[in-house]
Amino acid sequence: MNSATEEKIRVAIAGFQHETNSFAPSRAGLSEFEMADSWPGMMRGRSVIKGTRGMNLPIAGFVEAAETESIVELVPILWCSAEPSGPVTEEAFERISAEILERICESGPLDGLYLDLHGAMITESQIDGEGELLSRLRQLKGVSWPMVASLDLHANVSPGMVRHADCLCIYRTYPHIDMSLSGARAYRALADILITGQRPAKAFRQAPFLVPLHAQHTGSGPARALYDKVRSFDGVSGTHAELAMGFTAGDTPDTGVSVVVYADSSARANGIADEILAELRSSESDFCTRLLSAAEAVEIAMSNAAKRPTVIADVQDNPGAGGSSDTTGLLRELIERGAKGVLSGLIFDPAAAAGAHSVGVGSVLMISLGGHSGVVDDNPIESRFRVVGLGNGKCAYTGEMYGGGLATLGPTAVLSPMDTCAEIKIVVTSVRNQCLDLAHFTHLGLDPNAAKIIHVKSTAHFRADFEPIAEKVLLVSSPGHFPCVLKDVAYTNLRQDISRL
Numbered sequence: 001m002n003s004a005t006e007e008k009i010r011v012a013i014a015g016f017q018h019e020t021n022s023f024a025p026s027r028a029g030l031s032e033f034e035m036a037d038s039w040p041g042m043m044r045g046r047s048v049i050k051g052t053r054g055m056n057l058p059i060a061g062f063v064e065a066a067e068t069e070s071i072v073e074l075v076p077i078l079w080c081s082a083e084p085s086g087p088v089t090e091e092a093f094e095r096i097s098a099e100i101l102e103r104i105c106e107s108g109p110l111d112g113l114y115l116d117l118h119g120a121m122i123t124e125s126q127i128d129g130e131g132e133l134l135s136r137l138r139q140l141k142g143v144s145w146p147m148v149a150s151l152d153l154h155a156n157v158s159p160g161m162v163r164h165a166d167c168l169c170i171y172r173t174y175p176h177i178d179m180s181l182s183g184a185r186a187y188r189a190l191a192d193i194l195i196t197g198q199r200p201a202k203a204f205r206q207a208p209f210l211v212p213l214h215a216q217h218t219g220s221g222p223a224r225a226l227y228d229k230v231r232s233f234d235g236v237s238g239t240h241a242e243l244a245m246g247f248t249a250g251d252t253p254d255t256g257v258s259v260v261v262y263a264d265s266s267a268r269a270n271g272i273a274d275e276i277l278a279e280l281r282s283s284e285s286d287f288c289t290r291l292l293s294a295a296e297a298v299e300i301a302m303s304n305a306a307k308r309p310t311v312i313a314d315v316q317d318n319p320g321a322g323g324s325s326d327t328t329g330l331l332r333e334l335i336e337r338g339a340k341g342v343l344s345g346l347i348f349d350p351a352a353a354a355g356a357h358s359v360g361v362g363s364v365l366m367i368s369l370g371g372h373s374g375v376v377d378d379n380p381i382e383s384r385f386r387v388v389g390l391g392n393g394k395c396a397y398t399g400e401m402y403g404g405g406l407a408t409l410g411p412t413a414v415l416s417p418m419d420t421c422a423e424i425k426i427v428v429t430s431v432r433n434q435c436l437d438l439a440h441f442t443h444l445g446l447d448p449n450a451a452k453i454i455h456v457k458s459t460a461h462f463r464a465d466f467e468p469i470a471e472k473v474l475l476v477s478s479p480g481h482f483p484c485v486l487k488d489v490a491y492t493n494l495r496q497d498i499s500r501l
């Protein structure tokens, strides 16, 4: 180590991301955190920096911001994520948490820690995974250095997270086009604490209502105005405001919308938090929560005479929110009504993809497509399908949200149902991925611009890449493991005072 390095501030960086859907039957085990899916697989040491560089990920933004200054030596620990699902297994949480703590303890003297977290992790035994991890880090013997974390806009922020972290920086866009920027803000917050030696005062508020995710779109409606309000405090010295819209499929006492404010005095932090909470409450009735039935949406889409496609979002079967990405309600409606010029994706069905690969392009085979995940009122589509394309599932994202990254879809097939007048090309994958990037279709030679209807299994992230080419966007309440009609959800852990939009 040279003398220049010895003088630098040593900051450990780590990431452990999961968004947990209490109503999904699946689990996120160790192998789900180790494998690549929408994001890279588990990385340790220097590969954390190398493997995330240039991507729209919080840790990549933190690293880039740190590298533009010469004051910090980064100590990469471990980074991992798993596709959203049911709870994280006890084994996965304990082993990953223990490894993060051990590697931090073995890293020599540190001055600070940055964590890339989601903020809606539930494990088989912990209802607040991130609060538990932060608590364990705080209890490390001899540790008093500041800890800063970035969180997803869908974080269900807990009092424990606020208490243990010196600062939380939360994404401000949905679709999440600012993940890297949120990491950069976290760097600034941590650097300010380390340079000044001052930890900011905090204020925390939880709003008394839930907003379903399809109504949280920050490009329109009340969410846009609320985040404009939050940003208005940027640049005020020592002050910043954070707003999380919450993840409504996590059934916890902290589920819902929350506000965290940091300032140079407790009075100022509390004043701003109350101001934002008041605006939240006054906008409650403005959130648009309406969803169409599959029949309504397909009828509207088929009557669209415009050249640009209609995008129909299957919002309750979003694998990016724990959905199985294989329900068939909307797809069946498209087939039965004879819709033409349709692209559909991404249907998670490894057996169907393997069957298509075994017979090859141009072949026809009987398939029970989708409907395998036990969703009530959902069944496979039993039909002959023609194999019209095959792929290895390596797909370079091209959209604003994930551009620079690589999707791992596993063996992939494009299937067209036979014995129907419908004309549909369905992208079938072997790894669950949310359909949010045009490349999910284009890498297989399919042209979304030429489609009449595009069916996507996504709640809002698809908007970043698909809305610019769409004539209109329709949101549909077909069956899925990600409930968006909140009045019907069988919560057991919500706060008593909370209402559901």
Ligand SMILES: [Zn+2]
Residues within 6 Å of the ligand: 152, 153, 154, 176
């Ligand atoms: Zn999110």
